[in-house]
Amino acid sequence: MVSKNQIKLITSLQQKKYRIINKLFFAEGVKVIQELLDSNFELEHLYSTKQDFEEVLASKKTLINEADLKKITALATANSCLAVFKIPIEKQIKESGLIIALDSIRDPGNLGTILRLTDWFGVKEIVCSKETVDLYNPKVVQATMGSIARVNVSYVDLNAFISNTNLAVFGTFMDGENIYKTSLPQEGIVVMGNEANGISKELENLIKNRLSIPRFGEIQKTESLNVATATAIILSEFRR
Numbered sequence: 001m002v003s004k005n006q007i008k009l010i011t012s013l014q015q016k017k018y019r020i021i022n023k024l025f026f027a028e029g030v031k032v033i034q035e036l037l038d039s040n041f042e043l044e045h046l047y048s049t050k051q052d053f054e055e056v057l058a059s060k061k062t063l064i065n066e067a068d069l070k071k072i073t074a075l076a077t078a079n080s081c082l083a084v085f086k087i088p089i090e091k092q093i094k095e096s097g098l099i100i101a102l103d104s105i106r107d108p109g110n111l112g113t114i115l116r117l118t119d120w121f122g123v124k125e126i127v128c129s130k131e132t133v134d135l136y137n138p139k140v141v142q143a144t145m146g147s148i149a150r151v152n153v154s155y156v157d158l159n160a161f162i163s164n165t166n167l168a169v170f171g172t173f174m175d176g177e178n179i180y181k182t183s184l185p186q187e188g189i190v191v192m193g194n195e196a197n198g199i200s201k202e203l204e205n206l207i208k209n210r211l212s213i214p215r216f217g218e219i220q221k222t223e224s225l226n227v228a229t230a231t232a233i234i235l236s237e238f239r240r
Contacts, residue, residue: 025136035146048081074138112143113228119147129158176210
């Protein structure tokens with residue numbers, strides 16, 4: 001059985017302020033939970049409708065029914081399990097290799113997808129402005145499909161970080177240099193802008209290397225690419 005206090009705590013974790021207060025977040029689904037269990041994330045408690053996750057201590061596991069799972073899920077259709085984990089202490093940023101910097105990304109699905117992309121392309125660091133959606137938002141965690149366990153995400157004053165880095169800084173702009181005709185280094189920082197407004201003006205002034213993804217359609221009325229889609233193209237070209 002899951003108690004009323006447990007239900008209250010878990011549902012409160014859908015809000016950032018309660019995740020910060022309790023230093024907890026939750027994940028749903030066998031794949032995501034297993035990825036986190038196999039990583040350095042520390043399990044607080046697991047709730048499941050099945051007798052699975054045999055490696056988890058009985059004291060940290062509760063068998064619940066589907067009705068109770070529906071009370072705590074953040075999904076439209078409840079999965080078979082939900083696990084609460086402790087939010088780890090933020091790690092130091094390693095300024096080497098390729099780094100993705102996110103300027104005020106607001107959509108949880110976009111952040112989660114970008115984490116999956118960086119994981120796929122072997123990028124270990126994502127640096128976010130403090131206005132970017134919270135990493136431990138349930139929708140972000142779900143969208144990462146476990147990649148949250150392998151990519152270090154930091155929240156910083158992005159303008160200050162870019163101002164003080166020794167790495168080459170690249171930004172994506174409509175009037176930038178054609179990425180398909182540009183010689184790209186093996187390391188550097190690539191800034192991706194907000195879904196609606198792109199890279200902020202203040203940050204734009206700090207970026208010396210302007211890149212663009214050209215449009216090939218004959219009509220060319222599409223205003224922009226989804227930020228996660230653009231990130232996939234950018235990473236593919238840097239890794240080519």
